[in-house]
Amino acid sequence: MTIDVLSLTRALVRYDTINPPGDEEACARHVGALLETAGFAVAYHEFAPRRTSLIARIGGADAPPLCFTGHIDVVPLGTRPWTHDPFAGETDGGRLYGRGTSDMKSGVAAIVVAATQLAKHVAGTRGLVLVITAGEETGCTGALHLASRPGVLGRAGAVVVAEPTGNRPLVGHKGALWLTARASGVTAHGSMPEHGVNAVYKAARAVTKLERFEFDVARHPVLGPPTLNVGTFHGGLNINSVPDAAEAQIDIRSIPDQRHEAVVDLLAEVLGDDVTLKPIVDVEGVWTDPDDPWMREVVEVAARVTGERPAIGAAPYFTDASALTPAYGGAPTVILGPGEMALAHQTDEYCVIDRLGEAVEIYVDLARRWCRL
Numbered sequence: 001m002t003i004d005v006l007s008l009t010r011a012l013v014r015y016d017t018i019n020p021p022g023d024e025e026a027c028a029r030h031v032g033a034l035l036e037t038a039g040f041a042v043a044y045h046e047f048a049p050r051r052t053s054l055i056a057r058i059g060g061a062d063a064p065p066l067c068f069t070g071h072i073d074v075v076p077l078g079t080r081p082w083t084h085d086p087f088a089g090e091t092d093g094g095r096l097y098g099r100g101t102s103d104m105k106s107g108v109a110a111i112v113v114a115a116t117q118l119a120k121h122v123a124g125t126r127g128l129v130l131v132i133t134a135g136e137e138t139g140c141t142g143a144l145h146l147a148s149r150p151g152v153l154g155r156a157g158a159v160v161v162a163e164p165t166g167n168r169p170l171v172g173h174k175g176a177l178w179l180t181a182r183a184s185g186v187t188a189h190g191s192m193p194e195h196g197v198n199a200v201y202k203a204a205r206a207v208t209k210l211e212r213f214e215f216d217v218a219r220h221p222v223l224g225p226p227t228l229n230v231g232t233f234h235g236g237l238n239i240n241s242v243p244d245a246a247e248a249q250i251d252i253r254s255i256p257d258q259r260h261e262a263v264v265d266l267l268a269e270v271l272g273d274d275v276t277l278k279p280i281v282d283v284e285g286v287w288t289d290p291d292d293p294w295m296r297e298v299v300e301v302a303a304r305v306t307g308e309r310p311a312i313g314a315a316p317y318f319t320d321a322s323a324l325t326p327a328y329g330g331a332p333t334v335i336l337g338p339g340e341m342a343l344a345h346q347t348d349e350y351c352v353i354d355r356l357g358e359a360v361e362i363y364v365d366l367a368r369r370w371c372r373l
């Protein structure tokens, strides 16, 4: 079965899977039908109605398979007008335009094309498992759902995340811990503040302690230090009342040495009793030793196909590997996909068409080596 990677990317871009709200079902069924025709066993999993992820398997003997993963939801279009229709799949000068062309329907298409090309040779080998997820953009919801259900993901010996890297292999990324810090008070008329307890003062006192906060961990040699930012602060409903609630949102980007539970405990201590913390997004970082033998192989394959050999690097964003890699026992994980990193989430998002074929070639080579074909 031969599927053209450009046509498949365009076909996937035409599904409106903008998240929020997210509606991945039709796109997931499109991908699943192609894989089923090629001989994969496909199972669909919904974390909510029409929020569909899928797992497709082929082969699988004594040793664990190679996992390829990608998400099919995309971010909203933003407020600026697009010069290209975000859902038409228009091409122009070697570029394919549309929401999700880089992040990351091109990556999903390249995975599917590589997998279907090899399908009939893979039976009786270590095999392949494809994990195509819904709900990644709002905090790996689909992948965390799959990982939380015993036995659903099965095993994998290594993971390829097809997020946009311009086909450069990246060996890890930071984690994300997003927290709400909430303070409560007692409301009263604004002319009689002595009868109330002002939640804004409580929250403000707590949150300003974060301005000079520093984590007590060594800087990671590639990922750098962990960071913390207060992104929002809201309190009160109307000018002439004492506010009884105030809330700040805190965005922490962690490094793999940090456990998020310990970070929450530490911040709770720093902020004090006036606020309570609640996680909104909680996905840990991933890191694979660049000297890991499989990672070295990935770097060689990518260099051969692209003719480029960039320095060891990490992704600036988080990925579904935060959920999948721990579920696969810390399997070596590379982030490598055909999209352009700088175009993710942008107005007039595009991918470079030449990168699509390169990604297919890289994935086919990695799968062949894994399955000893």
Ligand SMILES: [Zn+2]
Pocket: 071, 103, 104, 136, 163, 164
């Ligand atoms: Zn993405």
